[in-house]
Amino acid sequence: MALPASGHWSASNFWERHVEAKKSGGVFYFWGHSCELGDNPELWAWLESILERISADPEAEWADVVDLLAAKAAQTEKAHSLTLQGAIK
Numbered sequence: 001m002a003l004p005a006s007g008h009w010s011a012s013n014f015w016e017r018h019v020e021a022k023k024s025g026g027v028f029y030f031w032g033h034s035c036e037l038g039d040n041p042e043l044w045a046w047l048e049s050i051l052e053r054i055s056a057d058p059e060a061e062w063a064d065v066v067d068l069l070a071a072k073a074a075q076t077e078k079a080h081s082l083t084l085q086g087a088i089k
Contacts, residue, residue, distance in 0.1 A: 003029060003065065003068055003069055003072060004029075005029050005030060005031050006018070006021055006027070006028045006029050006030055007030050007031075008030065008031060008032055009030050009031070009032035009046075009047055009050060010032065010036070010043075010046075014030070014050070017030075018054070022059065027063075027068060028054075029065075029068065030050075032047070
């Protein structure tokens, strides 16, 4: 099962992608590696500002990747079940 990322934390269009995900009611899943930040305090400050801004949004909800995959699996199973029910009728 694939969970496509919305983007990398350093993407130039990070906030545009965030807004689009909110408009669609979908998941905004971003990624990155701490080794990319290294010892650069500016990059760490940027990442912290991202986390603070998203956390301050009352509509935002943090979730683990495992929970996102479980939710996606449940949606897929429900859609499959509805398709089978429609075929049986």
